[in-house]
Amino acid sequence: MIRALALAFFVAGIGGARAATCPPPPPPVVDITSNTFYADSAGSIPDPALVEKRKASVAPLERFRADVARYASRGLAGNRDWSLCAGTWLRAWAEGGALLGRMSETQAHFERHWSLAGFAMAYLIARPALPQADRAVIEAWLDRVAEAAATAQYAARRKQANNLYYWLGFALGAASSATGNARHWGLAAETYRTALTHVEPDGSLPRETRRAGMALHYHSFALQPLVMLAELAARRGADWYALEGGAIHRLAAFTLAAHGDSRPLAERAGAAQKPLTRGQLAWLPFYARRFPERAAGAAAILAEGDLWSSMIGGNMSLIARRGIP
Numbered sequence: 001m002i003r004a005l006a007l008a009f010f011v012a013g014i015g016g017a018r019a020a021t022c023p024p025p026p027p028p029v030v031d032i033t034s035n036t037f038y039a040d041s042a043g044s045i046p047d048p049a050l051v052e053k054r055k056a057s058v059a060p061l062e063r064f065r066a067d068v069a070r071y072a073s074r075g076l077a078g079n080r081d082w083s084l085c086a087g088t089w090l091r092a093w094a095e096g097g098a099l100l101g102r103m104s105e106t107q108a109h110f111e112r113h114w115s116l117a118g119f120a121m122a123y124l125i126a127r128p129a130l131p132q133a134d135r136a137v138i139e140a141w142l143d144r145v146a147e148a149a150a151t152a153q154y155a156a157r158r159k160q161a162n163n164l165y166y167w168l169g170f171a172l173g174a175a176s177s178a179t180g181n182a183r184h185w186g187l188a189a190e191t192y193r194t195a196l197t198h199v200e201p202d203g204s205l206p207r208e209t210r211r212a213g214m215a216l217h218y219h220s221f222a223l224q225p226l227v228m229l230a231e232l233a234a235r236r237g238a239d240w241y242a243l244e245g246g247a248i249h250r251l252a253a254f255t256l257a258a259h260g261d262s263r264p265l266a267e268r269a270g271a272a273q274k275p276l277t278r279g280q281l282a283w284l285p286f287y288a289r290r291f292p293e294r295a296a297g298a299a300a301i302l303a304e305g306d307l308w309s310s311m312i313g314g315n316m317s318l319i320a321r322r323g324i325p
Contacts, residue, residue, distance in 0.1 A: 022071070022085035026064060028096030032108040033057045044212035044271065058111055062310070064093070065118040069314035072122040075129060076315075076322055083129035090123055091134050094141030100148060109153050110164055113171045114311050116145050117225070120174035121313035121324075127178070128325050139179045146175035146184050154187060158194070162207040163222035166195050170225030170312075177232050177324075192229045195222075196244035203254025204268075213271035216262050219255045220280045226251070227283040228312050234290075235324055241290070249294060252287055256298055282309035285320035 034057050037050035068086050075083025093099075099116065103109050120142055127135060150172055157165040169191025176185035198205055208218040226248055233240040241248055258265040259281070262273035278301070285307055288295035301307075306317035313319050 022081070022088060025089040025092040026060060028093040028098035029061045029064070030097050030099070030101035031104070032061065032099065032101070032111050033104040034107040034111045035105065036107050040212070042210060042212040042214075044214040054107070061111060061115055064089070065115055065122075066310040068122045069118060069310040072125040073314035073318055076125050076318060076325075080129045083126040086122055086126040087130040087134045087138070090119060090126075090138045090141075093119075094137050098141075099145045103152070109149070110167070112145070112149055113153070113164070113168045116142070116149060117167065117171040117174050118311045118313070120146075120171070120178050121228075122310075123178050124174070124324055125313060125319060142175045143179040143181055143184075146172050146179070146181065150184065150187060158191075161194065161198065162205075163218055163225075165191060166222055166225045166229075169195070170229050173229050173232050177235065188229060189233075192226060192233075192240060193243060195226055196247040199244070199247040199251045201250070203250035203252075204265075205251065209265070209269055212269050213266075213274055215265055215269040215271075216255070216258050216273040216276060217280065219251070219258065219265075220276055220283075223248075223251055223255055224280075224283045224309070224312060227287050231286050231324060249291070252294065256295070260297065278304070278307055279309050282307045282312060282316045285317040289320045 035050060035054050037046050037054050039045045039047040039050070068089050071082045071086035071089065075081075075086060099112050103112065123138055123142065130138075149168060153168060154172075157168050169188045172184040172191070173188030175181070176188060198207070200206065205219055205222055208222055209215050211218045230240040230248060258273070259276050262275070266273050281298075281301060284295065284298055284301060288298060288302055295302075302317070306315050308315055308317075313324075
């Protein structure tokens with residue numbers, strides 16, 4: 001009872017009515033500490049000790065991203081109080097300068113890109129319910145984080161031109177969709193067009209095929225931000241799915257085929273493939289809704305239940321049905 005009353009007073013005291021069930025936001029993560037975790041040059045064999053080290057370091061960041069995505073998705077499902085809760089949490093981190101401090105190494109920059117993407121998407125989903133005062137604070141912060149990420153990493157990621165470049169482009173595109181920053185949207189568009197030139201005629205991505213046993217994982221991981229960028233572009237009235245002769249369709253077909261039978265990809269990559277989890281197919285609800293004939297073979301996956309990813313917005317099946325606000 002005491003805890004419940006304390007929470008009610010907390011949320012009431014930080015800017016108007018909030019859901020009584022909304023817990024107080026955790027302290028903002030300003031500096032990001034992370035580490036690489038693969039033991040081989042192909043980036044396919046995780047080192048258990050390094051995996052655990054990274055997991056512990058980024059746990060507060062990932063918990064916050066998952067919780068905010070969950071609250072925003074609950075709000076989209078019909079309970080406005082949860083949208084307000086998502087806004088309360090995002091505003092608290094905005095006011096605390098989250099993600100704007102020291103990055104421990106290159107991997108920490110990647111954590112910032114993934115978090116910015118997830119935060120911006122959750123914000124877009126919750127935004128219709130938020131008061132203008134919250135919007136102003138959150139959008140100014142998203143813009144600052146996007147600018148910091150672009151300044152620190154865009155040129156370097158473009159030279160590498162793999163899935164990590166695509167994720168940075170998506171993070172900038174998601175932030176721009178919230179803030180209206182034209183430069184960030186321009187970088188996102190450049191990223192998307194460049195990514196499509198990497199898709200081979202058979203739909204594969206050479207840099208991801210080199211990931212040995214993780215080749216299937218990284219094809220889907222690369223496709224995820226590209227589908228979501230195409231959806232953000234569609235929200236602006238542009239058809240990015242048709243660019244470069246529909247290259248994204250070749251990539252989607254290749255990924256779905258390899259998910260169904262990974263043996264051909266395993267032969268090319270030189271290693272048996274790690275199966276995809278449902279979360280790694282979180283791009284599928286949007287793609288299947290827009291192109292049901294192209295995703296017909298994935299009907300069983302969609303029928304198993306909603307697909308979820310905190311990195312691209314939360315309950316992706318629900319968001320695909322309702323549309324990105």
